[in-house]
Amino acid sequence: xxxxxxxxxxxPATLPLSVLEKAQAELLSLPGVGASVxxxxxxxxxxxxxxxxxxxxxRELLSISDDYAVLFLQGGSRLQFSMVxxxxxxxxxNSADYILTGSWGKNAAKExxxxxxxxxxxxxxxxxxxxxxxxxxxxxxxxxxxxHFTSNETxxxxxxxxxxxxxxxPLVCDASSDFMHRPLDVSKYGMIYACAQKNxxxxxxxxxxxxxxxxxxxxxxxxxxxNYKVHAENDSMWNTPPTFAIxxxxxxxxxxxxxxxxxxxxxxxxxQKAALLYKVLDDNPDFYQGHxxxxxxxxxxxxxxxxxxxxxxxxxxxxxxxxxxxxxxHRSVGGIRASIYNAMPMAGVEALRDFMVDFVGxx
Ligand SMILES: Cc1ncc(COP(=O)(O)O)c(C=O)c1O
Numbered sequence: 431x432x433x434x435x436x437x438x439x440x441x442p443a444t445l446p447l448s449v450l451e452k453a454q455a456e457l458l459s460l461p462g463v464g465a466s467v468x469x470x471x472x473x474x475x476x477x478x479x480x481x482x483x484x485x486x487x488x489r490e491l492l493s494i495s496d497d498y499a500v501l502f503l504q505g506g507s508r509l510q511f512s513m514v515x516x517x518x519x520x521x522x523x524n525s526a527d528y529i530l531t532g533s534w535g536k537n538a539a540k541e542x543x544x545x546x547x548x549x550x551x552x553x554x555x556x557x558x559x560x561x562x563x564x565x566x567x568x569x570x571x572x573x574x575x576x577x578h579f580t581s582n583e584t585x586x587x588x589x590x591x592x593x594x595x596x597x598x599x600p601l602v603c604d605a606s607s608d609f610m611h612r613p614l615d616v617s618k619y620g621m622i623y624a625c626a627q628k629n630x631x632x633x634x635x636x637x638x639x640x641x642x643x644x645x646x647x648x649x650x651x652x653x654x655x656x657n658y659k660v661h662a663e664n665d666s667m668w669n670t671p672p673t674f675a676i677x678x679x680x681x682x683x684x685x686x687x688x689x690x691x692x693x694x695x696x697x698x699x700x701x702q703k704a705a706l707l708y709k710v711l712d713d714n715p716d717f718y719q720g721h722x723x724x725x726x727x728x729x730x731x732x733x734x735x736x737x738x739x740x741x742x743x744x745x746x747x748x749x750x751x752x753x754x755x756x757x758x759x760h761r762s763v764g765g766i767r768a769s770i771y772n773a774m775p776m777a778g779v780e781a782l783r784d785f786m787v788d789f790v791g792x793x
Pocket of ligand 1: 441505506507508509534580582583584585604605606607625
């Protein structure tokens with residue numbers, strides 16, 4: 431434990447220490463089972479209980495009603511980029527609207543365009559995705575099958591504080607990098623998907639929350655794995671699900687409920703953590719230049735640049751010496767990215783804040 435760093439990786443990302451310790455303690459044998467979760471059938475009572483508890487935790491934390499199915503899939507969010515149009519476009523709707531607020535929204539639209547007609551409702555590319563649209567800026571089609579948006583752009587560090595209003599057209603959200611960071615009014619969404627490896631567990635699991643009436647749109651001609659309805663009808667066990675990742679999701683959601691005290695509390699903590707770092711940017715605007723416009727700053731990924739590449743390299747090396755790791759920004763934005771998901775403790779953010787203040791003083 432003493433050799434752990436504060437790891438600011440964008441994903442796979444840091445997990446709560448108590449979750450890792452619990453998984454470690456149970457790795458040789460789940461209590462009363464005599465084997466590890468890695469070794470038992472996904473249809474065994476012990477695992478079915480874990481999967482049901484994980485789903486129940488999600489439903490409780492996000493107040494997900496019975497009108498929605500919760501699916502545990504594989505293939506990452508990238509597979510959702512294709513599955514969403516494969517399932518939701520067809521005879522009833524030929525096209526979908528995409529809101530492009532950063533790299534991931536663009537990637538989603540690129541994949542979707544292979545499956546159907548895609549209209550771009552808004553594109554922030556001209557300012558390198560440093561801002562978000564207001565509802566009035568969106569060019570929406572009332573007959574679109576759905577509107578897709580990315581609630582938090584992991585690379586650029588811009589985040590919607592509230593979902594766009596799309597009227598009666600189903601809203602589809604890639605929530606990969608801010609899933610469960612705050613309470614959500616799920617009833618405003620047709621579908622939410624999130625790969626687990628940022629805020630919900632390890633890589634290998636993608637959670638899909640989908641309005642049940644939309645499941646009826648999936649064509650029987652789709653390959654089974656790519657058909658949401660097949661997964662829903664089989665309780666996400668049409669094929670062998672990612673059992674260990676689902677077990678970890680269960681532990682992470684237990685932690686959110688029992689140690690954090692729910693998503694309202696988590697949101698408060700996330701706001702406090704992000705505010706510590708953004709204050710350093712605001713106090714030193716000539717040294718640290720934030721990428722996102724202040725009003726759309728992400729609570730999850732804090733992105734900023736230093737005056738030059740040499741200082742950036744020095745910053746990364748000196749941070750590593752202080753056990754603050756994985757801070758390099760994505761090449762399309764440059765500079766630094768501090769990912770401070772739910773599991774990043776306040777002490778880690780305070781350590782980074784202190785380091786940043788000290789670094790400006792020295793340079
Ligand atoms: C917002 C967002 N969407 C999609 C992805 C792609 O997820 P995956 O690598 O699980 O396919 C990522 C992360 O890598 C992401 O941050």
